[in-house]
Amino acid sequence: MTRRASLLAATLLLGGAGALWAATSQPAAKAPAVPERIVSINLCADQLVLALADRRQIAGLTHNAADPQMSGEAMAARGLLLMSDSAEQILAIEPDLIVGMPASRSAALAALPRKTYPLLDLETADRIDQIYASIRSTAHAVGHPARGEALVARMEGELAGLPAPGRGRVAAYYQRRGYMTGTGTLIDELMTRAGLVNLAGKLGKPPLSQLSLEEMVAARPDFLIVESATDDVTDQGSEMLHHPALKDIPRISVPQAWTVCGSPAYTQAARSIAAQIARIDRTAL
Amino acid sequence: MTRFAPPRWTLIALLAALTLIAAVASLLFGAVDLSVARLIAAATGSGDEVATIILFDLRLPRTLLALVVGAMLGLAGAGLQGYLRNPLAEPSVLGTSNAAALGAVGAIYFGVAELHPAMLPVLAIGGALLSLALLFALSGRSESPLTLILAGIAVGTLAVAGTSLALNMSPNPFAAMEIMTWLLGSLENRSFQHFWIALPCIAFGSALLLWNARALDALTLGEDAAQAMGVNLRATRLRLLIGTAIGVGGAVAVSGSIGFIGLIVPHLIRPLTDRSPSAILLPSAIGGAALLTIADLGVRIIPTTNELKLGVVTAFLGVPVFLIHLMREKRLW
Numbered sequence: 006m007t008r009r010a011s012l013l014a015a016t017l018l019l020g021g022a023g024a025l026w027a028a029t030s031q032p033a034a035k036a037p038a039v040p041e042r043i044v045s046i047n048l049c050a051d052q053l054v055l056a057l058a059d060r061r062q063i064a065g066l067t068h069n070a071a072d073p074q075m076s077g078e079a080m081a082a083r084g085l086l087l088m089s090d091s092a093e094q095i096l097a098i099e100p101d102l103i104v105g106m107p108a109s110r111s112a113a114l115a116a117l118p119r120k121t122y123p124l125l126d127l128e129t130a131d132r133i134d135q136i137y138a139s140i141r142s143t144a145h146a147v148g149h150p151a152r153g154e155a156l157v158a159r160m161e162g163e164l165a166g167l168p169a170p171g172r173g174r175v176a177a178y179y180q181r182r183g184y185m186t187g188t189g190t191l192i193d194e195l196m197t198r199a200g201l202v203n204l205a206g207k208l209g210k211p212p213l214s215q216l217s218l219e220e221m222v223a224a225r226p227d228f229l230i231v232e233s234a235t236d237d238v239t240d241q242g243s244e245m246l247h248h249p250a251l252k253d254i255p256r257i258s259v260p261q262a263w264t265v266c267g268s269p270a271y272t273q274a275a276r277s278i279a280a281q282i283a284r285i286d287r288t289a290l
Numbered sequence: 291m292t293r294f295a296p297p298r299w300t301l302i303a304l305l306a307a308l309t310l311i312a313a314v315a316s317l318l319f320g321a322v323d324l325s326v327a328r329l330i331a332a333a334t335g336s337g338d339e340v341a342t343i344i345l346f347d348l349r350l351p352r353t354l355l356a357l358v359v360g361a362m363l364g365l366a367g368a369g370l371q372g373y374l375r376n377p378l379a380e381p382s383v384l385g386t387s388n389a390a391a392l393g394a395v396g397a398i399y400f401g402v403a404e405l406h407p408a409m410l411p412v413l414a415i416g417g418a419l420l421s422l423a424l425l426f427a428l429s430g431r432s433e434s435p436l437t438l439i440l441a442g443i444a445v446g447t448l449a450v451a452g453t454s455l456a457l458n459m460s461p462n463p464f465a466a467m468e469i470m471t472w473l474l475g476s477l478e479n480r481s482f483q484h485f486w487i488a489l490p491c492i493a494f495g496s497a498l499l500l501w502n503a504r505a506l507d508a509l510t511l512g513e514d515a516a517q518a519m520g521v522n523l524r525a526t527r528l529r530l531l532i533g534t535a536i537g538v539g540g541a542v543a544v545s546g547s548i549g550f551i552g553l554i555v556p557h558l559i560r561p562l563t564d565r566s567p568s569a570i571l572l573p574s575a576i577g578g579a580a581l582l583t584i585a586d587l588g589v590r591i592i593p594t595t596n597e598l599k600l601g602v603v604t605a606f607l608g609v610p611v612f613l614i615h616l617m618r619e620k621r622l623w
Contacts, residue, residue: 181464182464182467183479215597217320217321217322218321218348218479219320219321219322219344219348219349220321220322222322222340222343222344222347222348223322223340223344225340239398239399240398240399240464240468241398241468241471242464242467242468244479245478245479248347248348248479248481249347249481249482249483250343250344250347250348250481253343
């Protein structure tokens with residue numbers, strides 16, 4: 006479980022992208038009104054499809070879709086077909102909608118040059134309005150536009166009701182081996198929403214940078230935000246986050262599954278961060 | 291052979307002074323620029339919180355670890371070279387360090403280390419001991435110094451392959467990065483917890499190796515002559531095996547496998563002594579401490595986008611000096 010969860014993070018780190026995928030849309034090419042055999046070929050697309058399509062419409066998801074460490078909709082994915090990245094499986098399913106990020110650049114589809122399937126291309130995004138846009142376009146493509154509007158309205162409502170207990174204090178999103186998430190990312194937006202200031206922005210760091218323990222101690226952030234997968238020491242990369250030099254900095258721990266994709270789980274992450282700041286403040290009194 | 295060699299205690303004092311300078315420098319420099327005044331204030335207990343944490347929680351354990359790990363590797367190299375009468379013998383050439391790293395990797399990535407903190411060094415020591423036993427069994431009583439080195443390369447290669455395999459099979463997606471750290475060594479982000487794991491092992495291992503001093507001198511005359519002089523060969527060999535395994539195992543458990551120090555330091559020290567194996571033991575330990583501390587300082591000072599590995603710096607620092615000596619010394623060692 007952890008293995009795959011962190012693989013995702015690794016891929017993101019290698020890509021230098023920070024930690025976020027979300028989506029904007031492009032109308033699907035002549036998609037039928039209500040597709041019956043939807044295939045998702047991306048972990049983030051999985052979550053949108055699960056949230057918006059009927060279960061019987063879903064013909065295949067990626068192999069990580071049911072992993073609670075990685076996907077905010079893991080429970081809903083249980084019992085559905087989880088595919089490997091193979092073109093053969095797609096051929097066998099004969100889907101009437103393929104959702105990807107973007108679907109048109111998938112290696113599996115490139116292996117099937119003579120087949121044309123209706124595609125929905127979602128794009129990575131780093132702001133809440135981009136999440137809303139991808140929810141709307143997915144809802145439209147799967148034939149349930151009203152569900153998309155309802156989900157967006159629910160998320161807007163939940164987010165509007167959240168407090169911002171950060172009061173301008175500084176937080177750092179600190180990952181294994183000292184990687185720090187910067188501005189222009191979903192994490193950064195979540196911090197701002199909670200009233201926190203991103204240390205990376207304060208230091209003028211890029212979206213993904215590496216900060217040594219010494220630099221972190223010297224920067225004295227008010228909070229460290231970590232992935233809950235690093236709560237336990239499992240290797241040298243996570244051991245670093247448990248160095249005694251960091252023990253006095255209050256910690257906020259957020260599951261990667263809520264933050265790695267631009268998905269409906271965004272509101273859970275926002276709520277959790279606000280609640281943890283409030284709890285830390287209460288215990289400090 | 292008749293080059294100038296300083297008196298023994300002068301040499302030791304000079305090396306100790308060099309080590310002290312390296313250690314102080316390693317406390318002064320780091321990722322964050324702290325003024326000397328701020329560091330002194332922190333050291334005397336009247337400093338600000340940031341300087342105090344950086345000095346005592348980050349830099350001090352790292353410096354102390356560099357000193358003891360370097361000393362252990364230098365001493366192990368000198369002890370092995372003396373006993374085996376082989377100028378190429380040292381923990382990393384003989385595969386001991388890599389086998390210890392394999393043990394440590396097994397302890398960490400398969401959750402054994404969580405059972406008890408002592409499990410980490412215990413498994414590393416086990417790996418080192420196993421590799422040395424295998425090595426002595428493989429090379430047997432062969433007269434050729436090459437047999438031993440070849441056997442060491444075989445054992446070391448096996449251990450490296452085992453480490454990679456173990457990491458690839460463990461539930462860890464960051465295996466490639468972790469493999470590199472274990473095989474090239476790093477003292478990045480160490481804490482006092484690591485120091486307390488390594489120190490007892492290194493102290494015990496060093497004591498056993500230093501105990502062998504007189505026997506090593508006698509062995510230069512050959513095993514029979516040594517036996518005739520009252521040297522217990524079995525006990526000497528056992529002390530060497532166990533001392534190296536425990537010391538190197540404890541060191542590698544916290545630093546990964548750092549090459550070259552055990553190989554190079556005795557060769558650098560030897561011309562400055564009367565060349566008897568016993569005379570280079572202590573100076574090699576001090577020299578190893580100095581070299582590793584300086585190398586670790588280099589890791590921090592040389593600007594790189596990703597953390598530099600210790601083994602890289604020890605190689606760049608030590609190998610050229612070593613080659614110059616090799617050219618000059620020709621067949622003398």
